[in-house]
Amino acid sequence: MMRFERVTKTFRRRGGHQVILDDVSIDLPGRMRLGILGRNGAGKSTLLKLLAGSEPVDAGRIVMEGAVSFPVGFTGTFHPMLTARQNLHFLCTVYGMDHAETAGWVEEFTELGPYFDMPVATYSSGMFARMAMASSFAFDFDIYLVDEAFEVGDTAFRAKCAAAFDARLHDASLILVSQNMDxxxxxxxxxxxxxxxxxxxxxRLDDAFDYYEATLLAPAEQRAPE
Ligand SMILES: Nc1ncnc2c1ncn2[C@@H]1O[C@H](COP(=O)(O)OP(=O)(O)OP(=O)(O)O)[C@@H](O)[C@H]1O
Structure with a gap:
C-alpha cells in the first residue's frame, strides 16, 4: 500500500524553485508492481529518496505499509572504510537480521573472495556494485525500490540477480524507476x-507509455517564481 496525501517537494535553485511534486495525492492499495517513468530531471530519483525516507517532503504525507528497502544496488548505504562484512553487520543490526547468516549469503553471492574482508573503498566499481546488489537481496523487505539497477556485472551475475530479484518479489511490492518501457x-x-x-x-501500461511519450515533446522548463 502506498498513499500520498497532498505531497509537495521542491528544490531551491538559482532564480526560483525546481518543482518535483506539486500537491500530489494518490492512493495505491494492496501489493503493486509500479513503474515510474519521467524524462531526465523530472524527479524520479528524488521520488525514490522520498519513498525511502532519505529526503523529506516539504508538505503533505507519504504513507507506506510494510518495510521499505533502500534503493536496490544503492552504494551510498555503505561506509567506505568498513569491509563488506562490517557494513553488513551494521545493516543487520538496523534491520534485525542474523549477522553471520546474512554475511555468509552475501559472501557467496558476490564471489568477492578475500575482498569481502577488505574496506569497500578498495573495491573496483564493479565489485562495489556486486556488493550493493547482493546486499539489497539479502534483506526481506515488503516494498523494493529499484532505480534502473539491473545492468550490473557479467551475464552470469545478472542472471543470479534476476533470480534473486524474482524470489524476493514473489510476495513483495516493487516500485521501479526506468526510462526504458521494455x-x-x-x-x-x-x-x-x-x-x-x-x-x-x-x-494500463500502454496508457502510461503514450502519456510519457507525449511529455517528451513538452517544453523542458517549468520554473516557479521565488
Ligand atoms: N539535493 C538537491 N538539491 C537541489 N536540486 C536537486 C537536488 N536533487 C535533485 N535536484 C534537482 O531536482 C531535479 C530532479 O532530479 P532527479 O535526479 O530526481 O531527476 P530524475 O528524474 O531522476 O533525472 P534523471 O532521469 O536525469 O536521472 C533536477 O533538476 C535536479 O537537478
Missing amino acids: TIRRHCDCAAVMHQGRLDVFD
Whole structure:
C-alpha cells in the first residue's frame, strides 16, 4: 500500500524553485508492481529518496505499509572504510537480521573472495556494485525500490540477480524507476508518469507509455517564481 496525501517537494535553485511534486495525492492499495517513468530531471530519483525516507517532503504525507528497502544496488548505504562484512553487520543490526547468516549469503553471492574482508573503498566499481546488489537481496523487505539497477556485472551475475530479484518479489511490492518501457513492461503491471510536478498513475501500461511519450515533446522548463 502506498498513499500520498497532498505531497509537495521542491528544490531551491538559482532564480526560483525546481518543482518535483506539486500537491500530489494518490492512493495505491494492496501489493503493486509500479513503474515510474519521467524524462531526465523530472524527479524520479528524488521520488525514490522520498519513498525511502532519505529526503523529506516539504508538505503533505507519504504513507507506506510494510518495510521499505533502500534503493536496490544503492552504494551510498555503505561506509567506505568498513569491509563488506562490517557494513553488513551494521545493516543487520538496523534491520534485525542474523549477522553471520546474512554475511555468509552475501559472501557467496558476490564471489568477492578475500575482498569481502577488505574496506569497500578498495573495491573496483564493479565489485562495489556486486556488493550493493547482493546486499539489497539479502534483506526481506515488503516494498523494493529499484532505480534502473539491473545492468550490473557479467551475464552470469545478472542472471543470479534476476533470480534473486524474482524470489524476493514473489510476495513483495516493487516500485521501479526506468526510462526504458521494455524494462517497465517486463516487471510492472501499472505505471506512473512524473511530469512538471505531477505524478499520474495509469492502470494500463500502454496508457502510461503514450502519456510519457507525449511529455517528451513538452517544453523542458517549468520554473516557479521565488
Ligand atoms: N539535493 C538537491 N538539491 C537541489 N536540486 C536537486 C537536488 N536533487 C535533485 N535536484 C534537482 O531536482 C531535479 C530532479 O532530479 P532527479 O535526479 O530526481 O531527476 P530524475 O528524474 O531522476 O533525472 P534523471 O532521469 O536525469 O536521472 C533536477 O533538476 C535536479 O537537478
